[in-house]
Amino acid sequence: MxxxxxxxxxxxxxxxxxxxxxxxxxxxxxxxxxxxxxxxxxxxxxxxxxxxxxxxxxxxxxxxxxxxxxxxxxxxxxxxxxxxxxxxxxxxxxxxxxxxxxxxxxxxxxxxxxxxxxxxxxxxxxxxxxxDLSQAEAVADLIASNSAASHQVAMQQMRGGFSNELKQLREQLIHFASMIELELDFSEEDVEFANRSQLKDLILEIIKVLHRLILSFEQGNVLKNGVPIVIAGKPNVGKSTLLNALLNEERAIVSDIAGTTRDTIEDEINIQGVSFRFIDTAGIRDTEDIIEAKGVERTREKMKKARLVIYLVDPVDDAFEEVSIQVADLILLRTPFVLVINKKDLLSPDALAQYEPLNPVFISAKSGDGVEALKEELLNQVSLRNINVDDVMVTNIRHVEALLKTQASLEKVLYGIDNPITSDFLAMDIRQALHHLGEITGQVSTEDLLDNIFSKFCIGK
CATH class of the missing domain: 3.30.1360.120 (Probable tRNA modification gtpase trme; domain 1)
Structure with missing residues (x-):
């Protein structure tokens, strides 16, 4: 359009x-x-x-x-x-x-x-x-919301929470920009209408707010799109059984034959208002089967990109030393993980105690015992339970990019204040910061930008 x-x-x-x-x-x-x-x-x-x-x-x-x-x-x-x-x-x-x-x-x-x-x-x-434009984008987010948290964040943005915060920042910047522009009109008289010390304090405060908003994107994006969690482990340790237990339905094929899952299987559940996107993957092992090997490769890629990995082990087939080696490999991957010990009902008290130093969650995927405790641990790991969804939170990558550009322009202003440059260069950097802030709310917009945003809406909205 x-x-x-x-x-x-x-x-x-x-x-x-x-x-x-x-x-x-x-x-x-x-x-x-x-x-x-x-x-x-x-x-x-x-x-x-x-x-x-x-x-x-x-x-x-x-x-x-x-x-x-x-x-x-x-x-x-x-x-x-x-x-x-x-x-x-x-x-x-x-x-x-x-x-x-x-x-x-x-x-x-x-x-x-x-x-x-x-x-x-x-x-x-x-x-x-x-x-404004950010509120319009929140309309699409509200329609797509599938959890209490994503709904609340979208509603807060649609009602102008994010826009109001940006409006206050722009108004303060506009005041100083106008003072500096006035200095340009009296450049020959060498007058200073904009107090540089006050301007610096304002820029530092705005950068602090921008930094908070930029950091909020990680959590805001997760609330909007769900938490991607990969279920990984060796073949036949019960990954598909665990996925079915988490979803409370027969979503994945369960078989005693190793290598049954050869591609990723995804589905979502809602845990205490937060959407989790579980990804069941092919078992990790060396194989000459070309199709299974491709599945293992995809598993490793998914693990690298996941917000969290549920790594499932079968202590009946793998001794404690083997599990310890697998945990060491997970640490090198640098993706947060939860170690889950399956078949807890088959372990003796001494065997259970042996695994305690690894901080695992003990479950029986087949019976469902321990699955609720695992859900609690997932909430703790992603640190979303205590998030105040009423706080202003960024959920759109376009907004983050504009905030980063605004921050870069304001850092140039700080440099100009500390290393005195002429008012025209200072004014140019402030105008650039105002431009990037305006892109978020639509006070500055282009045909391509509007085409890209509204073409993704459903017809009738």
């Missing part, structure tokens, strides 16, 4: 299904634009929608050009600027038949609407000042 063409088509009224496709109890068809109420009113039999107040709901029927009733519906009216898009909006609730939905949408298009493009409703909300 081109922002230039979007502005040229801003007078268009757009229509799309706002609920998921497929048959259901109800479906909601959304129209937005100057003619939204007029288009619906032309085929709606009930009250005259053009005379109704905003934020009211009306029962009636939708009829085609021949007078045939397509469905009994509820029409919800939102009059500009008091709507999501800040335009006239009508939401028509119909029965969830695919035939009904398609027929009504085609009818609205014949009456003058056009099909909406991905993200076009939210793009219009942004263009009309209903939200």
């Amino acid at each position: 081109s922002i230039i063409s979007m502005e040229a088509e801003s007078a268009d009224t757009i229509v799309a299904l706002a609920t998921p496709t497929g048959s259901g109890a109800i479906a909601v068809i959304r129209l937005s634009g100057l003619q939204a109420i007029e288009i619906v009113n032309g085929v709606f039999k009930g009250k005259d929608l053009s005379k109704q107040a905003s934020h009211t709901v009306h029962f009636g029927t939708i009829r085609d050009e021949g007078g045939k009733i397509l469905d009994e519906v509820l029409a919800s009216i939102f009059i500009a600027p008091h709507s999501y898009t800040r335009e006239n909006v009508v939401e028509v609730s119909t029965h969830g038949s695919k035939y009904i939905v398609e027929s009504i949408i085609k009818l609205f298009i014949r009456k003058g609407a056009r099909a909406a493009k991905p993200g076009e409703f939210t793009l219009r909300a942004f263009l009309h000042g209903g939200m």
Whole structure:
């Protein structure tokens, strides 16, 4: 979607299904634009929608050009600027038949609407000042949220928590930028309107805030996308059985034959509001089987990229010394891991005590004994249990990149203050910092940036 063409088509009224496709109890068809109420009113039999107040709901029927009733519906009216898009909006609730939905949408298009493009409703909300760019991106995150934590973080951003913090930073910078720009107008008189000591203190404080926001991305990204955890170990130690126990379903094939799992198997569960993405992998061993060897290679790659590794061992087949060697190899990998000893029910008290120095979690994957304790340990390892999701948190890589660029520009300002340079160079670095901050909220935007963001939205949002 081109922002230039979007502005040229801003007078268009757009229509799309706002609920998921497929048959259901109800479906909601959304129209937005100057003619939204007029288009619906032309085929709606009930009250005259053009005379109704905003934020009211009306029962009636939708009829085609021949007078045939397509469905009994509820029409919800939102009059500009008091709507999501800040335009006239009508939401028509119909029965969830695919035939009904398609027929009504085609009818609205014949009456003058056009099909909406991905993200076009939210793009219009942004263009009309209903939200800034970071809030618009949070809308997509909110729709995609699949845990209490990711929902809360997206809701906090959509309501402007992140934007408000950036706004305060920009306002302070703009004040000093204006003072320095004023100095340029009096350059021949050698006057100084911007106190360099105060400016330095402000820059140091802003860099401190930026650093906190940048660091928050690691946790924010995990809350948004889930914690990737690889289940690894030698063949036949019970990895697939453990995955099934964690998911509480038969997700992976379990067999006594070594090398059954030859590729990665992924699934998610929610543990106390945090989403964990478990990845069952091929058993690690030397093999001449080309397909299994490829699976082992993928296992090692997944382990390197994982946030955490569950390394499962079978103490019945491997002696303590062999397990110790495997743990040493894991330490060299530099990926955090939890050592899990399977088949605890087959170990004597002395054998259990022997493993204690390795700080393992003892389980029986087959019976499920110890799985809840493992879940608790996972929460402890990823340090997410005590996160305050009400704090401002960065979850978008685009925002992190802009914050890093802002920080780099401000460090140039600090250098300019400590190694006196002319006001014009100082002003240029501050303007650059303001530019990067503005990219996050959309105060500075390009066609390509908006295309990239809104094209990822679902149609109807």
